Amino acid sequence: MHKTVIIGTGPGGLTAAIYLARAGLEPLVIEGPEPGGQLTTTTEVENFPGFPEGVMGPELMDNMRKQAERFGAKFRSGWVNQVDFSQRPFTLTVEGMGEVQAESVIISTGASAKYLGIPGEKENVGRGVSTCATCDGFFFRNKKIIVVGGGDSAMEEANYLTRFASEVVLVNRRSELRASKIMQNRARANDKISWSLDRTPLEVMAGERGVTGLKARNNETGLEEIIEADGVFIAIGHTPNTKFLGGQLTTDEQGYLLVKPGTTEMNIPGVFACGDVQDSRYRQAISAAGTGCMAALDCERFLDEAPLHAEAAAR
Template identity: 80%
Template sequence: MYKSIIIGTGPAGLTAAIYMARANLNPLVIEGPQPGGQLTTTTEVENFPGFPDGILGSELMDNMRKQAQRFGAEFRTGWITSVDLSQKPFTLKVEGHGELKAESIIVSTGASARYLGIPGEQENIGRGVSTCATCDGFFFRGKKIIVVGGGDSAMEEAHFLTRFASEVVLVHRREELRASKIMQDRARSNPKITWSLNRAPLEVLAGERGVTGLKVWNNETGQEEIIETDGIFIAIGHTPNTGFLAGQLPTDEQGYLLVHPGTTETDIPGVFACGDVQDHRYRQAISAAGTGCMAALDAERYLEGIPAEEVLTL
């Protein structure tokens, strides 16, 4: 029996672990096959406070893990095969570790960026392929880059990247965009954004120094084309990692977990959600870490038996 089990080891989960461990609650942290979350796929992190010269994403996550372990957090690696939130204590079945029980659970499993699934894409992540404009845009100052996508997030990323790039080419497989009219109008009025519509991405091209181009299929001419570029930003959405919950917690229309406004509390008392699994707006390491702190404090007060409505008076 654990006081609290934290599921996920990105910035949110590890921050929650640090706070829970410092409160002598000895949390158990379940990490999946990609410890550290999406940040481990980023090379240099320059926007996390406290590191004026930047820090590698993997190093930042490793430091957070060591900090949580220093205060007494326990870590186990394995897939969660099932979760039962219908009665207390809550029950988790973890591959290789059997059945685990907890008085509280913090879900911090994040959201996975959707990829195109084309040759050259995965092997060039961090070498010119990215899914986060605010994380990596700075590295493409004065360069030509491509944004792939046709929704609001693609328009927003393209507009943001014009702060750094000399040119942003927006590639979409159809002529029509899914983005709202206001976002389309904003992108079309930006002189740095050019358009390559009706073009389906086929392959990411790269050399020794990284990405050099994107091979596409022109649906109008029925021929292959190569768009030269220094970087490719994939903006086709994210998928929150909630499948293991089997629908036991309410979500929004995009699948993100719903929490009570201003808290990390879900509809099930004792179950909390933090980080990108409940945040489709910001998706930043620092904001995820902030909600990890909130989840730990919410869980600590829950375990102490303090009613949620009394927290505001503390």
């Protein structure tokens, strides 16, 4: 029996662990297959407060984990296959651990960026391939960038990247875009954005120094071509990691957890959510950490106000 279990170890989950551990609640933190979340796949992080010279993503996550451990948080590796929120104590079925019971649960499982699944893509993340314009756009000042996608997020990313890039080429599989008209019009009005539509991405090209371009097939002619660029931003959306919850918690149409406004509380008392799993808009390390703090404080208050009776804990 644990006072609280935190599922996930990105900035949100680790911040929650730090706060709860300092409060003496000895949280159990369950790490998934990618401990540290998306920041472990990045190189230098320049926009996290307190690091004027920047900090490497894996180093930042490692330090946050050590800070949580220092105050008494316990870490276990495993994949949460199933949850039962029908009664307290809640029951989590964890691969390699069996059943784990908890008086409260904080979900911080994040959202996974969708990738194209083409050669040269994932192996060049951090070497010119990115899924976050606000995270990495600064590194491409006065360079040529490709944005792949046709939805609102792709239009938004392309427009944002023109603040830094000399040119942004928007590549889309179809000749028509899925983005709303207003977002399309904004992108088309931007002189720095050029268009390469009806092109199917085939491979991210790279050399010793990183990305050099994108190989694509012209769907109209069937010919292959290489679009030269210094960076490729994949903007085809994110998938919140919520399938394991089995529909027990309220989500939006995309699967993001819906917390009560102004809190991190879910529709089931004692369950909280923080980080990208409940944030489809900002998706930043610092905003995830902020909601992690909120989740810890909400959780601590809940445990004070709704203690689990001894007879219930013995079930």
